[in-house]
Amino acid sequence: MKNLCVVLVGTRNPLNVGAVARAMSNFGAMELRAVRPYEKAWREAKSAVGAGELLARAKEFADLAAAVADCSLVVGTTAVGNREMKHPLRGLEDGARLIGKRMATGRVAVLFGSEKWGLSNEDLSYCHWLMRIPTRVEHRSMNLGQAAAVVMYELGRGGSKGSKGSKGGKGDKGDKGEEGLVGSVRLKANASARRQEFAEMEAVERIGEALLEALRKSGYIAARGEATAEEKLRRMLRRFSMEAADAEVLLGMVRKILWKLERE
Amino acid sequence: MKNLCVVLVGTRNPLNVGAVARAMSNFGAMELRAVRPYEKAWREAKSAVGAGELLARAKEFADLAAAVADCSLVVGTTAVGNREMKHPLRGLEDGARLIGKRMATGRVAVLFGSEKWGLSNEDLSYCHWLMRIPTRVEHRSMNLGQAAAVVMYELGRGGSKGSKGSKGGKGDKGDKGEEGLVGSVRLKANASARRQEFAEMEAVERIGEALLEALRKSGYIAARGEATAEEKLRRMLRRFSMEAADAEVLLGMVRKILWKLERE
Numbered sequence: 178m179k180n181l182c183v184v185l186v187g188t189r190n191p192l193n194v195g196a197v198a199r200a201m202s203n204f205g206a207m208e209l210r211a212v213r214p215y216e217k218a219w220r221e222a223k224s225a226v227g228a229g230e231l232l233a234r235a236k237e238f239a240d241l242a243a244a245v246a247d248c249s250l251v252v253g254t255t256a257v258g259n260r261e262m263k264h265p266l267r268g269l270e271d272g273a274r275l276i277g278k279r280m281a282t283g284r285v286a287v288l289f290g291s292e293k294w295g296l297s298n299e300d301l302s303y304c305h306w307l308m309r310i311p312t313r314v315e316h317r318s319m320n321l322g323q324a325a326a327v328v329m330y331e332l333g334r335g336g337s338k339g340s341k342g343s344k345g346g347k348g349d350k351g352d353k354g355e356e357g358l359v360g361s362v363r364l365k366a367n368a369s370a371r372r373q374e375f376a377e378m379e380a381v382e383r384i385g386e387a388l389l390e391a392l393r394k395s396g397y398i399a400a401r402g403e404a405t406a407e408e409k410l411r412r413m414l415r416r417f418s419m420e421a422a423d424a425e426v427l428l429g430m431v432r433k434i435l436w437k438l439e440r441e
Numbered sequence: 442m443k444n445l446c447v448v449l450v451g452t453r454n455p456l457n458v459g460a461v462a463r464a465m466s467n468f469g470a471m472e473l474r475a476v477r478p479y480e481k482a483w484r485e486a487k488s489a490v491g492a493g494e495l496l497a498r499a500k501e502f503a504d505l506a507a508a509v510a511d512c513s514l515v516v517g518t519t520a521v522g523n524r525e526m527k528h529p530l531r532g533l534e535d536g537a538r539l540i541g542k543r544m545a546t547g548r549v550a551v552l553f554g555s556e557k558w559g560l561s562n563e564d565l566s567y568c569h570w571l572m573r574i575p576t577r578v579e580h581r582s583m584n585l586g587q588a589a590a591v592v593m594y595e596l597g598r599g600g601s602k603g604s605k606g607s608k609g610g611k612g613d614k615g616d617k618g619e620e621g622l623v624g625s626v627r628l629k630a631n632a633s634a635r636r637q638e639f640a641e642m643e644a645v646e647r648i649g650e651a652l653l654e655a656l657r658k659s660g661y662i663a664a665r666g667e668a669t670a671e672e673k674l675r676r677m678l679r680r681f682s683m684e685a686a687d688a689e690v691l692l693g694m695v696r697k698i699l700w701k702l703e704r705e
Contacts, residue, residue, distance in 0.1 A: 200587050203576040270598070311597065312467040319590070323464050326587035327594045333575065334534070 178205040178333065180280040183325070184244050186212045186300050187291035194222035196322025197289065198232045203326070204333035209235040210244045210286075241288075241303050242382050249283035249375035251415070252276060253296050253304035254328060256318045263412060265306040269328065272308035274336030283375050287328065292321050302408040303378070305415045376424035381414050384424060387431040388414075394438040442469040442597065444544040447589070448508050450476045450564050451555035458486035460586025461553065462496045467590070468597035473499040474508045474550075505552075505567050506646055513547035513639035515679070516540060517560050517568035518592060520582045527676060529570040533592065536572035538600030547639050551592065556585050566672040567642070569679045640688035645678050648688060651695040652678075658702040 183201055188194055188211065198209055209231060211219060223232050238244035245251045252272065253264070267275070279285050288304065290296035301307070310327055312319060319327075389407055392398045398406045419427070447465055452458055452475065462473055473495060475483060487496050502508035509515045516536065517528070531539070543549050552568065554560035565571070574591055576583060583591070653671055656662045662670045683691070 196584060196587065199584055202580045203574075203583050203587075205577050310467075310594070313469050316463075316466045319467050320460060320463055320586070322584070323460065323467075323587055323590035326583070326590050330574070330591045330594070 178280070179207065180284045181206045181276075181332065182208045182210055182245075182248060182284060182286045183329075184210045184212060184241070184286050184288045185214060186241060186288055186296060187214070187294070188289070188321070189215045189218055189292055190321075191218040191221035191225065193292060193321040194218060195225050195232070197325040198222070198229070198235070200322065200326035200329045202229065202231050204329035206329055206332070207231055207234075210238060211235060212238045212241050212244045241300055242378070245286040245288075245303060246379035246382070247284055247377050248286040249377050249421075250276065250279045250285045251288065251304050251378060252285065253288045253301055253307045254290075254324065255295060255307050255309055256312060256324070257295070257309075264301060264304060267306055267308050269308055269310050269331050270336050272306075272336065273328075273331040273334070276332060277335050279375070283377070286378075287332075289321060289325060299408065302411040303415070305418065374421045376419040376421045380421065380424040380428065381419060382411075384428045384431055385410055385414050387428065387435050391431060391435040391438055394435065442544070443471070444548045445470045445540075445596065446472045446474055446509075446512060446548060446550045447593075448474045448476060448505070448550050448552045449478060450505060450552055450560060451478065451558070452553075452585070453479045453482055453556055454585075455482040455485035455489065457556060457585040458482060459489050459496070461589040462486070462493070462499070464586065464590035464593045466493065466495050468593035470593055470596070471495055471498075474502060475499060476502045476505050476508045505564055506642070509550045509552075509567060510643035510646070511548055511641050512550040513641050513685075514540065514543045514549045515552065515568050515642060516549065517552045517554075517565055517571045518588065519554075519559060519571050519573055520576060520588070521559070528565060528568060531570055531572050533572055533574050533595050534600050536570070536600070537592075537595040537598070540596060541599050543639070547641070550642075551596075553585060553589060563672065566675040567679075569682065638685045640683040640685045644685065644688040644692065645683060646675075648692045648695055649674055649678050651692060651699050655695060655699040655702055658699065 183197065183206055185194065185197060188197075194211070194214070201207065201209060214237060219237060223235065225232075255266075276285050276287070287308075288296060288300065290300060296304075308328075310319060310324060385407075389398070389410055392406070392410075393403070447461065447470055449458065449461060452461075458475070458478070465471065465473060478501060483501060487499065489496075519530075540549050540551070551572075552560060552564065554564060560568075572592075574583060574588060649671075653662070653674055656670070656674075657667070
């Protein structure tokens with residue numbers, strides 16, 4: 178679990194921050210990060226009696242991109258499912274299994290949104306896929322501290338063992354089966370058995386920025402639709418599940434194009 | 442999950458009562474019972490905004506025997522393990538699987554102790570076995586609401602599928618493998634395929650009382666050691682995992698002996 182980061186986005190209640198930290202510690206996840214936490218809540222939680230080392234070491238970030246910059250997989254948690262079906266949705270068991278595999282080679286971020294709103298669409302655009310705890314349709318929404326406890330438990334357990342593929346629900350569109358990708362196509366390409374390393378989000382984000390700039394410069398993006406285009410682009414790049422080496426090459430290509438565009 | 446009762450023993454904090462109720466509802470367990478709850482906490486929790494039907498219907502009991510009287514299996518939860526090794530201890534996955542099987546034929550109670558002390562030795566004497574959430578040795582003790590969420594999740598999931606036997610830790614003494622018992626010996630004896638029904642705790646408790654009285658009358662139990670003897674007896678009777686019909690016969694026997702003793 179040492180490659181796991183739990184990222185709280187916009188958490189409002191200090192008791193919830195404390196509860197998430199406690200569940201993490203119970204199951205051996207020790208790295209907590211917070212994006213735009215309510216200042217007061219964050220300070221209270223960090224100074225609470227018995228907050229312990231985990232909370233003392235917890236870091237605060239101004240934006241989500243910075244919080245997940247060193248991660249190679251970013252997974253959002255949701256109670257409701259894939260509202261707009263832009264992301265693959267996995268059940269907790271299958272999701273935990275994939276996360277477990279990824280943690281063997283790189284850092285993984287698991288995101289929890291605010292108590293009131295969950296993760297925003299912009300937050301979601303930083304995610305590779307979403308994971309849902311299988312609560313009842315009649316009462317889906319969980320308490321934040323309890324959701325974190327269930328997710329930490331399942332990650333500690335290692336997810337479903339021997340289960341085949343994703344059992345995601347209706348929202349399971351665009352799920353290309355990362356496992357298959359990793360297991361066949363990519364490993365064949367790397368038949369020399371070198372251990373693949375996925376690109377960290379910082380590298381992917383740089384590609385996105387350069388590409389966006391290039392698209393802007395080339396008139397592909399109208400000024401009006403820029404925010405939407407940025408989100409779409411971000412999601413697309415994450416769907417690629419790029420390896421680190423590929424990301425480097427791609428960034429070089431895009432930068433070259435951009436350089437050319439800027440000289441026109 | 443309709444055959445599941447969650448029993449809170451001596452809970453002190455209304456927020457925890459509410460959190461347990463919420464996790465139950467998330468995963469479809471709808472029957473909550475409380476034994477000796479802190480009056481104020483219980484009232485506050487029941488009247489909380491959004492407490493809902495589950496809490497409104499929750500019942501209060503003066504003692505644990507009454508709270509589990511209609512259950513055929515009583516399972517205690519513990520963070521620490523089997524302190525004095527008097528009970529079989531199961532991991533959550535295996536425990537949840539066994540509970541799932543039992544819920545098909547009868548009511549099962551899952552007990553959570555008070556925030557501060559957990560379940561007392563007397564409480565434990567009403568349990569058939571104990572179940573432990575696999576938290577880290579360095580930080581075993583969980584928040585009550587979070588522990589309930591993890592247990593409800595695992596019960597909803599149906600426990601470990603296809604796992605073999607108990608993987609309990611050091612405290613796994615006296616674990617006779619209930620599954621084996623049920624699967625082979627008992628089903629063979631009932632080869633005519635009638636569905637076995639386990640005795641409800643009320644029936645077992647009556648046997649215990651009659652037997653205790655008989656032992657007292659017969660001079661087996663010294664006045665000094667009575668409390669200990671009662672606990673030992675209770676544990677023993679629960680280890681038998683009696684069927685309902687057997688319990689009836691046994692009660693008849695013990696009562697007959699007692700009647701004889703009283704006439705001497």
